[in-house]
Amino acid sequence: MLTAIELRHKLHQSPEIAFNEYTTQKILIDALEKLGIKYEKIAKTGIVAIIEREKTRPSVLYRADMDALPIKEETGWEFASKNEGYMHACGHDIHMSVMYGVIKKIVEENIPGNYVFVFQPAEETIGGAKYILDEMREKYKVKYATALHVTDEYKLGEFATTDGTLFACAMEITAKFKGLSSHIAQKEKGVDAIKKAVEFLTEFYNNPIDNSTPGSRVLAGFGKMFGGNVRNVVADFAQIEGSIRGETLDIVLDNFAKIHKLAELFGGTLEKGSLYPPVVNNRELLNLFKDYVEEKRFSFIDCGMKYTGEDFGFFTMKYPSLMFWAGVRTTDEIIGLHNPRFLPDDNVIPHLVDFMVEWLIRLQVN
Structure with missing residues (x-):
């Protein structure tokens, strides 16, 4: 059974662009099957994994994007891309690995609650979120939706978001x-x-x-x-x-x-x-998130609206939602997203896994 960090290594070596994430999908399915998780393929190369403890209660939806970018990697890393000309330069390998780590922890520790985990293809160019939601329709009763996006603009332990429109x-x-x-x-x-x-x-x-x-x-x-x-x-x-x-x-x-x-x-x-519609945060969830971050003695940053495009906006149109930046910088240097040298440290993964597990629990009980 893979650890979240081991999964990250496999995913980072196999970057694929929008709706071509077949190897990525297979790697994830193999890992989920070892956990005994119920799942289904969706939107061609996506996956929806389900944990349902109480059938009468609604679920919390957590989304991680899967696709990479047509960028030639320049990290020189041991686990660098083996697909020439393609790279996980936007941190989606971290997103998927963190969500897998969350699923693994919920299963192993028998954490209560109902969860819908969406591994979503085609965030970067085509708006895969829309295809996911078109196929899901009303199959799952979702109470809230949430997602993170890593960035080295902020340090590890810093979380940034805002009330209302986060991404344009x-x-x-x-x-x-x-x-x-x-x-x-x-x-x-x-x-x-x-x-x-x-x-x-x-x-x-x-x-x-x-x-x-x-x-x-x-x-x-x-x-x-x-x-x-x-x-x-x-x-x-x-x-x-x-x-x-x-x-x-x-x-x-x-x-x-x-x-x-x-x-x-x-x-x-x-x-x-x-x-892409705007990513609009729900005010109630924003306040809940801010309280959670400050209670954990992390740093909450109100970053205001960013002109970044993000197809999580399709989720925010359908469900009360919250998306946020998760800082992953562990050095003084800021590389930036979509850069051929962008490579968050492996050790940010367990930190974010623990953070997300507790955040999902709070969404369950709220």
């Missing part, structure tokens, strides 16, 4: 511009799509929609641009890809409409991509 609503956007090809020597006969795109971007940057006023917070930006096919031919197309992040869905939609009008002004269109 996030929408991918794509601006497209059409032109007419013509040899560069006769460029007056063509219509330059790149020129349209640049004019759009110039206006966008000169008049940003960004707003930091609480209740209306929003920002938008573009990170990818391409167009044309040949260096000596006027480009017949150009495309710019970016994202809008806002405090609420309505704010994001309103600002999408503004940018859409701007794109049309320069002969373009604006399309919606994937959409």
Whole structure:
């Protein structure tokens, strides 16, 4: 039977991206079967594991994400990724290992309560939470939902979250511009799509929609641009890809409409991509969590809203929920998430296992 740290080593060596987490799923199922846990596959590569002590009582749902990133690992670790070009650079290997450790402890110590443990695929890009909830429907009676996200922005023993919106609503956007090809020597006969795109971007940057006023917070930006096919031919197309992040869905939609009008002004269109709702914490659970952290003599930090996108927002739309940052920094250096050198120490895992077991117990009795 694997320890949570041993499981972390296996998972970290086998990173897989959205809805391709087949090896990850197998590693987890093998570990769960050794614990004798009831489980089912869900959303293609996900898993729902169940512990039910009292059939008439509702459950607490705890979610851990499974997918990795297309990043080449540079940690030099003994258990570094064996999948070239992919890495658990966002800490999801820690998330899964902690949840496994929680399940193991609940089983071995016969801790009372009803629990729904969700190993969720495709958090990083596709919004796997929505697929999980679509398949779960009302199969499980869930009282509360919770999740953590590790970060080395905070030290081990520091926990950060906030009342209301923790993570912004996030929408991918794509601006497209059409032109007419013509040899560069006769460029007056063509219509330059790149020129349209640049004019759009110039206006966008000169008049940003960004707003930091609480209740209306929003920002938008573009990170990818391409167009044309040949260096000596006027480009017949150009495309710019970016994202809008806002405090609420309505704010994001309103600002999408503004940018859409701007794109049309320069002969373009604006399309919606994937959409993550905001992660909105329940105030009652926030207060319960703050009291718990301070009672344990850990550090509670009100971090305010972050513009990070997180598909746990789908869970917060359905259940009273709480998500929080769990600090894992054990040195003075901050590496940061999505970095090829991001590698929390193994020893943060038992610390977080104990923390989460007691947090779930408190949610059971509250």
